[in-house]
Amino acid sequence: MKKSKHKLRQPFKVLLPIGVWILIWQLASIAVNKVLLIPRPADVLVSLGRLASTALFWKTAGMTLLRIIIGTVTGTILGCLLAILTKLSEIADAVFSPAIRLVRATPVASFIILILLWVAKTRVPAVVSCLVVIPIIWENVSAGITNTDPLLLEMAHSYSFGRFKTWRYVYIPSVKPYLLSGISNALGLAWKSGVAAEVLCAPRFAIGTQIYNSKLYLETPELFAWTVVVIILSMIFEKLVKRLIAGQSAKKAA
Template sequence: MKKGIGKNLLYTLAAVAFLIAFWAVAWAAVGNELLVPSFSDTVKEFFALWTDGAFWVGFLRTLLRVLVAFVLSFVSAVGLAVISYLLPPFGRFFAPIVAVLRSMPVLAVLLILIVWTSAGVAPVWVAFFSLFPMLYAGTLSALAGVDKDLIEMSRAFKVPVKRRVSGLYLPAVTPYMIRESGAGLGFAVKLVVSAEVLVRTKNSLGGLIQNAQLYTEMPTLFALVVVACVAGFAFDCLGTAIGNAVERRLQ
């Protein structure tokens, strides 16, 4: 197992090294700091952000939007997926609604949302409309993946519903749901920041990116984008690591 983790880490480091090398080549080829800043300047700016109060206010507010969007979509998606699983006719009724939400161009809908709400709230709804169908489908698929033989055994022994939930369903779906949540949070960072950039949300990571672009502060712009990428990647990795650890513990 440890050998596998070491190998994966090696591949990840190699991919990061490749991206940095690609950046260096692009910087040398373009030769214009206003288009592609150097990697070293961006790194300096990245660490400089850590001591900047305005950055922290923007970053934490963006994270708060991400968390609010995630909690809203998680609770509603899991709740409705459980109802769909227990009542298949409801699932069939709800399927076209989910399909519409899934195919909705959320950044275009953002333009409607900004009219109805505010620049601080609209990014939350944009993330919600994208995360909800993803988490709904994930929960349904996790429930459908619960071992049918064990469900039948539980029915034969007339195991009470409460014990079935805690002994059979939760252990079966939890690792999957944790991994799905990590991926969802990572995706939400991308969506919220994109929406914040488009609607110029004040005190947000997207707003800071928009300002950096306006004043052509390219190292700051690149550093802020790196922050968004790292935050999304961290959620994704954390979800996978915790999900896998829980799965190992449960088996």
């Protein structure tokens, strides 16, 4: 009996907030009564449908997705390598740790403008996403290394594991949950910063460029539609990573 009650609750839990906020949006658009400021949800849906029926939409969304993936993957790899390096070497720690903290504290907008001076504008979104991801991954992986069970490290030493085996069987399993949580946290920021870079750099085939053009030509329903696309893509991405994390945990518990 309780189970069926739970089954009924789940879709209700998801649909209720969506319904409430769409209703508030609809009421706000009626109250303002200016499509330029707040288009109606139906107008946005029509815009989204119109956009989705073109090849340009899929190419644009695909290219943005690719840039974010490249930025996130590169940032994750570099963040891991830097964490290992700064934990292994005091000199590397003294050199890189303040620089990574500086990158973390620098406003994303400053980065975008600076990087635009140094690299081709098509590459800026991926580079910016990468730079946003690095400090998060670095911090999480560093915490994983620091919190590695000292008793297991002592056992590895006592059983003459050697460096490679110690990393493979002691450090990596300890770092894994920290890394996955870091990726999950970094994804949202990678999307936000990547699309912001696209808005400022306006490369060809980019959601950010489309958002900028929509604003330029006062196509507010389209601007909303592209924003919805970013939100949906970001959510799908996050869900996939969370599923991966849950899969890893379940595998471990099995």
